[in-house]
Amino acid sequence: MIAASELAAGHFPILTAIVVVPAVGALAVALMSKRRPEFVKLTAILVSVFTAALSVWMLASFKSGEADFQFVSKHEWIKTWGISWHLGVDGISLFLVVITGILFPLCIVGVDPQHDEKPYLAWLLLLEAGVMGSFLSLDLFLFFISFEIVLVPMYFLIGGWGHENRVYAATKFFIFTMFGSAFMLVGIIATVFIARGSVGHITFDLVELATKANFASSTARWLFFAFAIAFAVKVPMFPLHTWLPDAHTQAPTAGSVVLAAVMLKLGTYGFLRFGLYLFPSAARHSRAIFLTLAVVGILYGAIAATMQKDLKRLVAYSSVAHLGFIVLGTFAFTSQALTGSVLQMINHAVSTGALFLLVGMIYERRHTREIAKLKGLQKVAPVFAGVFMIVMLSSIGVPGLNGFVGEFLILIGSFVTARWWTVVATSGVILAAVYLLWAYQRVFHGEPDEDNRTFAELRSKEGMVLLPFVVAIVFCGIYPKPLIDRIQPSVKALITHGGYYDPQPVVNKVGEQP
């Protein structure tokens, strides 16, 4: 599969490796003997760490300031249908790949599945392969395959290792997503065949379709709609969100972390890569609907989160709100808002991922997620509470931490093109403080009662798992420039490609500093 010339030229097909390594790892784990569990776990850790190393290496060699796809690897696959193994990474997908790479080993090391470790690890690795494939595919067919592969391991992870109501949640998750995918499959096939007229031949190649295909505006709207349904379910956007609280709550900790941190991003990423890129005019046309649903999601998710009695459900609903911000930024079409959206995908992955890890640790200790049963944990576990506090403040969006940077860029960029939506959305930052601080108060403040007095302090292993999250939270909050420098060129190219309005610097002669 790997062209000889590529190797000869010294180009290691790094993206292919990032997708294939976890898939092969999953297979290897699945075929291993059950009798040597420590060996199975070691293999899984090594595979995921290796993938992480690959993605970090990719990040290090990624050329900042370039808009185009990098490390592109393209090989014909099914020639008659114009399907190819086409992978590439740009500023929009770069950090999603990196965070996926880093997150999986942390999940594998940090969370213990309690039973049947071997299939659990195999599913996790397959999930990683699917997610990586989705983020890196530049071919509609390949993307669809990856997008669907993701479903299967997640279904089994929730159904097999979840909590009391896992089967209902897993089924709901599967049906919802399949419902969306059905639309997308029809959309993909229709796109390819309709585009044949303007492209000249059948192709599933994303870049080729985006640059050459010419759709009638009403056609484009239908096609966009088909894609959008799939992505809206995945994000999830109001009113297609109800699978999320169930799936999050019932999933095992690692499942929730992956679900929140990367799987939801398949939706928001999909909007950018396949919605705005393929059908710019249609996206512009249906902008008002998406902005409105995004803003409704922000407030609705926040209000619902406030009243939750289950800590995990609360975090799940907070995701609905946070993802609403990302969608808002996506459909504002300015470089600030879009860059903010991409940044916020990373930030949400970091802070909500960490929140789910922390809630998982609480569950491990207390075997409950119910807020009312927890009390006074700060007194017995101050370090644990401190880490929770930092993550929570990041989620609230306090400046100096990562959450603020993304949220602020989204809002300031959206204000220019979608003023009133933004004003309403901004009130969501008040609600974020309400639901998180109230939950914190009930869980961590006060005098611990009998059941909570023995709550164990943060263990060193848990600390090691959480440390990268805390470092990322502080770093991205104070110095986001390296990220912005890599994201921005691709975002700008997308804006130019879509012909969207982007605010230009105001020439202000008076009082300007030289």
Next chain:
Amino acid sequence: MLDAVWLIPALPLAGFLIILVFGRRLGEPKAGYLATLMTASAFVVGVGVLVKLLSLPEAERHHVRRLFTWLPVGALKVDLSFLVDPLSITMVLFVTGVGSLIHLYAIGYMHGDPKFSKFFIYLNLFVFSMLMLVLGENLLVTFLGWEGVGTCSYFLVSFWQTRGSAAAAGKKAFVTNRVGDFGFMIAMFFCFNYIGSLSYSSINGAAQGKTIAQVSATAIVLMLFVGACGKSAQLPLYLWLPDAMEGPTPVSALIHAATMVTSGVFLMTRISPLIAYATPWASTLIAIIGVATALFAATVAVAQNDIKKVLAYSTVSQLGYMFLAIGSHAYVAAIFHMVTHAFFKALLFLGAGSVIHGMSDEQDMRYMGALRKLMPITAMTFIVGWLAIAGVPPFSGFWSKDEILLNAFDKSPILWALGLVTALLTAYYMTRQVIMVFYGKARWHDHAAEQGAAGDLHPHESPGTMLLPLVVLAGLALVGGVLNLPFNHTTERLARWLEPVVASGERTIAPASADIKWVLAGIATAGALIGIGLAYLVYSRKRITAVEPALLANAWYYDKGVSKFMGGPGRESFDGVVWFDSHVVDGAVNGAGKLVQGVAGVIRKGQSGLVRTYAGLIGIGVVVLLAWFFLRGVIQ
């Protein structure tokens, strides 16, 4: 020297990090001394910058120190940079100066607290944030500090978090401030949209050069004022400040009296050219909110029995004065009052803390009295603070308050009259407090018996680390007025110093008002004396019965009403959303699932596998089809 300005916030930040990592090892009292040292060093650097600034000609007293680019996205470019000018350095000096004294005091006050070092972690982080706020060269750096001080306030108010009320008060402070932050954020969006920059020089430059529409300028001013109302506890967002008294007293002094709550006033002064350019009714609105808050809080303070609550409402009231000044375009007067208020209010809070400390955590003034003999230094210094806040010449408060009243008179005699009534009430409630705490009959014996702790209470004077700050602050509260004496241009030092910053927006007093300024000062002094005399008659000589209606004790039931609304209809509507989510949105999903199941169930019955049934169904089908064709033929 000017480029070393980054050291000013960096020092407390370093203190924060060191104590964060080594706090437990340092322990008491070293962690406290380290924190104090860091704040004091920041003060020293601040003095160095001041000296350098003074050596420059007036026009050059404006220096930007850029550290790095924070958010560079497209047209938006925000630097992490500091602005050194007379205003920011004034703020730096009083924040670090008063801050150091309060740090020192806290070493004594927090003695024996199991979380001693943690307290100083937060305190240093607070000072760092506050310095970022005042030194920021653009709105976003200020906002970083703004939210930082809010977060620290949350930590410190709920410092004794095992107490339910402290935890709730911390949350309330944070959330209420967020309501204000909403305004601040919208203001930043407007600035980017219409000015293309968040830097103060661009914003004020746009106002001075009139490159922005007046209506946009007004929107920015009003939105920032919403933010200021949250942070500086103005109506209708003052709610959190009285509750914030749940925090340790040094916190009340530092954050909720001297520094953080004045950031709204600072922000308004920072954008004074924009206010000058905005529609006039915007500043009138600011003045009205200010004087309304001042009067409102003063009436409430009259009926409080908690020693700290009186001071809390008094702070709200004094902040109202500052906004009255802002609204009257009297920025120098606002800053002047901010500084003198920091002196005397920090003094009063620390004095109250000393009393609480000596009274073994008793805060109810009804169980105090006659403490002046047992706590002579606390009493002496508290009395200085009382005279300063009451506006008795020559104490500092007289000069600054008088300056505000003069400007208010020049704007509108009605504002002046309301301000004057507030001044009278201020003198009244502060006299009441001094009498209840330090004079009259000792009432703590009765109380100790009531609590079953007979004779256990031995009020005592506080240790040296606590008394030294009191004495220094008393000195400042006494002579603070020399900063800006209204005799002639030479004695108006603060006005001359701040001139480059506020010049374009500052009010010029009309000659008619200027001529009677000594008359106004006389009236104000008389008002203060009347207030004092009245309180003396009521609380000391008991000639007049005290008027403390429940309406005032409960702060006009405003807070209770809001809480009731939030706990009642507010909560119910939130629950309604949750009900909607599980029954309507998810209900539809599950309903669709059920429907599919049900329909499938019915259809499944047909798949019985019995040939007879199939044959029967086919027969029925044939009949129906034939009937259909036949009927169609008939109709046609």
